[in-house]
Amino acid sequence: MRLMIFFAVAFASVSAVAIASSPRQAILDDYAKQANTTSFSPERGRAFFEAPHTGGKPATPSCTTCHGKDPRQTGRTRAGKVIDPMPVSVNSKRFTDPKFVEKWFTRNCDTVLGRSCTAAEKGDFIAYLSSL
Amino acid sequence: MRIPLSRRIALFTGVPLALAGLMLATGLMPRSQVKAESNYENEGGGEGQSFPPNSGNIVQKECSACHMAYPAGFLPARSWEAIMAGLKDHFGENATLDEATAKSITDFLTANAADADGRYSRVLRGLGPDDVPLRISETPWWKRRHEGEVRPSAFNDPRVGSKANCVACHRDADQGYYEDD
Numbered sequence: 001m002r003l004m005i006f007f008a009v010a011f012a013s014v015s016a017v018a019i020a021s022s023p024r025q026a027i028l029d030d031y032a033k034q035a036n037t038t039s040f041s042p043e044r045g046r047a048f049f050e051a052p053h054t055g056g057k058p059a060t061p062s063c064t065t066c067h068g069k070d071p072r073q074t075g076r077t078r079a080g081k082v083i084d085p086m087p088v089s090v091n092s093k094r095f096t097d098p099k100f101v102e103k104w105f106t107r108n109c110d111t112v113l114g115r116s117c118t119a120a121e122k123g124d125f126i127a128y129l130s131s132l
Numbered sequence: 133m134r135i136p137l138s139r140r141i142a143l144f145t146g147v148p149l150a151l152a153g154l155m156l157a158t159g160l161m162p163r164s165q166v167k168a169e170s171n172y173e174n175e176g177g178g179e180g181q182s183f184p185p186n187s188g189n190i191v192q193k194e195c196s197a198c199h200m201a202y203p204a205g206f207l208p209a210r211s212w213e214a215i216m217a218g219l220k221d222h223f224g225e226n227a228t229l230d231e232a233t234a235k236s237i238t239d240f241l242t243a244n245a246a247d248a249d250g251r252y253s254r255v256l257r258g259l260g261p262d263d264v265p266l267r268i269s270e271t272p273w274w275k276r277r278h279e280g281e282v283r284p285s286a287f288n289d290p291r292v293g294s295k296a297n298c299v300a301c302h303r304d305a306d307q308g309y310y311e312d313d
Contacts, residue, residue, distance in 0.1 A: 059224045078224070079199030080297030103229075110226040 023096040024088070028126060030098070034119035045128025048121055055114030063112060072132055087132040095126045190233060191240050198227070199296050200306050204244035206255060206268045212241035214264050223267075223296075269295040 032038060049063045049071065059078060060066065067075035067083060072090060075083035088094050095101055101122075109117040117125075195201035204212065216238040219227045229237070246253040258272030265271045269278075287295050298305035 057221070057224045057226075076293070077198040078294065078296075080293035080300060081196075081199055107226040107228060110220075111224075 023098070024094075024126070024130070027095060027098050027101055028123055031119040031123040031126075035123060037120060037123070040120070040123035040127035042124070042128040042131035045124035045126070045131075048124060049128060053113045056110070056112040057114070060111050063108070065112070071129060086129045088130045089132055094129065101126075189240065191237050194229060194233060194237060196306075198225070200298050202268055202298075203308065204241045204248075205246050205253060207241075207245060207265060207271070208247040208256060208259070209242040209245035210264050211266060212238065212245055215266055216241070218266075267295075 028040065032040070049067075050069065052061045054061070066077055067086060071086040074085055077083060084091060086094060105117055105122055109115065109121075191204075192201045207215075215222070216234060219229060219234065228234075242248065246255040255271065255273045258276070259265065268274050282301075286292060289300075292300040298310070302310045
């Protein structure tokens, strides 16, 4: 019996490590909880990424202004600096650091939309860039 | 049915111990240097590293996300203070940072500014005491060095993009070298 419990505890620990080792999923789970949803839509994320928005700063009406129409390619900041491609398939580190992710959503949603993005928009955005 | 005490101890102390180790390691990390290890006497010294970059610190990391991390010595302290106070609209973009990071960066930039420690840099020539340039390219010094030498249309070339893109022409600007024109 003791042995069984030991293995149960060991298994639970390994599972916890496995979950913790997918920080992107943790970020998505957090947004899902905030948005009160169970799934995100890559299609909605794509539409959001490509759409011209209003309400933001005039020089940056869309995500594509700097990131480019095809996020698999490099983008360019208004100051001329190269932006690394966005998809998870190109850069596996994308959307794994919650502080980094929130920092850039905070900045860029204000710059492009003039407001914060909703948790649903953030989740769809990550879903889109995880689907390419 | 009971988990042996030794295993429980191992289980419940393992995680906190690992966390403590991590915090200790973080605490032991060297603080970003406030004063740049630079030799300003070399400033404008022909072939030399005329304006040292803010290498290896938080300024370099954060400020180079969208543009070259311009050397602190390109603007007076009052300009850096104004720029850092206005990150919510940083030349048309939101570039806000958490408070602690913003403070470290402001401290570094002002401590190494063109007029730090009462220093007088040629960068300040033509600048009134109340002038607070927010763009390096607005300083009389920058204009003197570029006007007449660079066609205004060159800055609109797609390969350049804007006056903010020093490295388009000064290939080693991010290493501190500008005297290559």
